[in-house]
Amino acid sequence: MKQLLVVLGVLGISASFIVLLSVKQITRQPLEVEDFAHLPRSESPAALFPSPDFSFKAQTGELVTKGSLIGQPYVANFIFTTCRTVCPLLTSKMVRLQRNLPGVPMHFVSFSVDPEHDTVEALAAYAKQWNADEKRWLLLETTTPGLAEIARGFKITAERTDGGLDAVMHSAVFVLVDQYGVVRGVYNSEETEDFKALERNVRTLVGNAPPPVAAKARSGEVLFHELSCANCHEHPELAPPLGGLSGQRRELETRLLVTADEAYVKESILAPVAKRVAGYPLMMPSYAGHLSTEELDDLVKYIAALPPPIVSPDVAVEIDPVCHMKVRVTPNALTVDAGTPKYFCSEWCKARFAENPDAYR
Ligand code: HEC
Incomplete structure (x- = not known):
């Protein structure tokens, strides 16, 4: 019996060494965040790396720092308010997660990846549009150097593009940070199973979370x-x-x-x-x-069962002079009168045109 205990003890110690070694390797190598997203999911996620320091204003005007979030876990994602491709889907997932975890003592943090345009006011309007009642959701106004720091710290990408539909290209991952400020998981939001694992892992971290609404x-x-x-x-x-x-x-x-x-x-x-x-x-x-x-x-x-729209969908189509996308000429279309009216797919293209109209004649 004694021998068996010794053998079990040795096995246990070597197992923890292997775990420690693998965690060490993870922290030492300059891995991309996508590498973490492919780690096998466990019900009790291991510590991956410390979250970066930051100090940004939220949509409420309050200052939020790494320190002010210590004590409760949070889920972070990366978005910008004028993004028209991936962000509506990312935000809808953030909102779904909030609704699935009602009353759970935690935060949901959306870092803006567009410091140039996402002011506190813009973020407040965005929050109101999506989930106005949610008090746990912090949308953070970043600065250019501050954004570079958190991108490095969370190992995500956030790069300005030089035209096209969206002004910034960025990672579509969600990150789970525990109550000590340590990253415990990186989840590919495009994978349904991964996203379900995120919710389960939050529940593990906070203990007795109430079940989701049916x-x-x-x-x-x-x-x-x-x-x-x-x-x-x-x-x-x-x-x-x-x-x-x-x-x-x-x-x-x-x-x-x-x-x-x-x-x-x-x-x-x-x-x-x-x-x-x-x-x-x-x-x-x-x-x-x-x-x-x-x-x-x-x-x-x-x-x-939706009633037909008042405006006929058969409207004229113009070409955006900046990105050459087709744009529908509706009363809300983004337009500039430059001799003849020009139409734009996004504020980004409109601003680029305004900077130098001659380049797009
Ligand atoms: C990011 C913007 C965006 C979101 C979010 C989105 N759609 Fe769409 N949807 C489009 C665009 C753009 C088109 C037209 C181009 C195309 O067919 O892909 C479209 C086309 C459609 C069509 C075909 C419409 C037609 O006139 O023939 C349907 C139906 C539709 N969407 C339903 C939905 C539903 C339901 C959801 C939510 C579950 C949704 N969409 C979410 C942008 C979006």
Whole structure:
């Protein structure tokens, strides 16, 4: 018996050494954050590396630092308010996570990756648009050097682009930081399983978290807003209005004409690249793996019952002189009168044009 205990003891010590060694190796090598995102998920996530120091103002005006967040875990992501590609989906996931963890003592931190434009006011308006009642969500105004520090510290990318749809290219990961300020997990938000693991790992860190609100309680209408569909589809210059869609003919990017029936609507949600509607600057994100069968049915029913839009979707299309994307000429379209009116897909292109109109003649 004694011998058995000794053997078990030795095994135990060597196992902890192996764990320690592997953690050490992780901290020593200059790994990219994506490498962490592929680490196997455990129910009790290991310490990966310390979170970086920072000191930024939140949308409420309060100063938030690494120190002020010690004591409770937080989930961080990286977004900017004028981003039109990946951020609506990232923010919708942040909001879903908040709703799945009601009353849990923790924070949700969104670092802005656009210090030039995301002021406290812009972030406050963004928070209000998405989840106004959430007090635990901190949207942080960064500075250019401060952003470089946290990008290095969290091992993420955030780089200004030189044109196109979005002004900043950045990582789409979520990071879990524990109550001691140590990073415990990096999650690829595009992978459903990874994202579920994030929620489980938060629950492990905080102990007794109440169970999530039953998914069935969400109607098609709630989903339409929670999943950020409304954030694009209620802006006709960004995405086609969905009211009165049933049975309409649509012209696709490929010049083919299709009839919008139920199968088409489902396909648009699960595999939007399969049939892209002509004339929109944005990519619609795929929701495959993010919806249960019932949720998808509820959404499709909700869309089918939406009243037709007042503005006809058959509006003229102009070319953005900066990025050459097609832009729909609606009353809300971004435009500048430069002799003849010019139309833009984003504030970014509009600003670039304003800086030097002659370069785009
Ligand atoms: C980031 C912006 C964005 C978000 C978020 C988004 N969409 Fe879209 N959606 C688009 C764009 C742009 C198009 C047109 C281009 C295309 O077909 O990909 C589109 C096309 C569609 C179509 C086809 C419409 C037509 O006129 O033929 C449907 C249906 C649709 N989306 C439903 C949804 C639903 C439901 C959600 C939420 C679960 C959603 N979308 C979220 C941007 C978005």
